[in-house]
Amino acid sequence: MIEVKHVMKSFNGQQVLSDINHQFETGKVNLIIGQSGQGKSVLAKCIVGLYEVDEGQILFDGRNFTDMERFERSQIREEIGMLFQGVALFDSLTVEQNIMFPLTMFTNMTKGEMQKRVDFCLDRVNLSGRNKLFPAECSGGMQKRIGIARAIAMNPKYLFCDEPNSGLDPKTSIVIDGLIKDITAEYNMTTVVITHDMNSVIEIGQNILFIHQGKKWWSGDKDSILTTDNPEILSFVYASEFMKEIRSIMQEKRT
């Protein structure tokens, strides 16, 4: 479990996060949602330590990450897998070398063992046999799946996905969402997904945190988000004509 306690963050005097408190639960897909520019990615970067919080604490299974020295943080970071919005694959390395990178860096596995693990991870994301390709030779969807394969290579306890569906078509997005959900359940990870894609919310949202104006505005699950009467959430969830239509159908059914 990851606990965020009274987290505050500002940049150049402008408050970006104000007093955020939340628990990201183990074995569940935890979503951070909200409109662009509300502080979702900043919160995620604060949690993983890419940004230092101004106030508050981040606890990984009770371990206070905020007060740790660099060396201690490195140990926690070895338990974290992250899929970046732009995937962030190392473009000078092949797919295989990308997935193998954390294994060579942090384990004492033999070459054969690492190869087995790479093949397993690639198979898990349905990309068997693509070992020797370079990231530039892969499509956007493939790159996301390679990013997931690299993120799970070390069997992480915590998985972070920053807008995993950005730039993908709806069908591929569903594949990626399904993969994240399955992997989370399979390895009992604490998964945190940053998204503003309503499809993802409905597909995989088990514990949702809605951020608005840098504050925790609402939290709940995918069922309760569709029935809440919070005006900010309503304007976010039912922003598109399609979702508005769904809402009217749901209301008709109820009456």
Added chain:
Amino acid sequence: MKLLQNIGKYTLMLTMVFTKPKKWKIFLSRLINELENIGISSLPIVALMSTFIGGVIALQTASSMSNPLLPKYTVGYITQSSTILEFSPTIISLILAGKVGSNVASEIGTMRVTEQIDALEIMGVNSLNHLVLPKIIAAILFFPVLIIFSMTLSMLGGWMALMITDLTTTETYVLGLRAFFNPFHITYALTKTVVFGFLIVSVSSFYGYYVKGGSINVGQASTQAVVSSSVAILVANLILTQLLLLS
């Protein structure tokens, strides 16, 4: 004020760079890659520049030799001394600041804006040590090789130019090259080269590592890296010359 801030940030960066690598095997493999990227790939431009400039130095010196009191071997002597003292260590380092500096800044800058450096940090890797240390060590190890190569080709270029124009004989030119040769000048030149190599790669890495924004900013960082490392070379050249030759 900003200069002081940058110097402080640069010093802090170096403290992160010079830490023990997590895995020596990975460090060595990256070092070999960097020796090729930074060193071996620079051989053609160093060869081209050195040969031609060496030729020009010899021809210019020969054309100024109207005074009959000057011995004929002066052409060789001046080619040798200007090559060893200044042209090879300083001018070639300035050229390498353009080639290697822009390459290092844009490579690291692109990794920054595409979140590859964040990915390394999230994994628990000291990204500065992982990315920058092999480059600095490669430059320190290979720049002296490049400079010795440059000195040789420059003097060879001078000989070729003089032979083609028939301005002197091989014997006279070689006599000049050997005249008043001070072996300490080689030590001086190589010491300067090691310092310049360190400055080029560390200053360029600094601009690449702390870039913010997108491709335009990476381009600007790359230009800034070349300008700043060139200035650093000129300042260091003055200080080292004072320290090594005049004190």
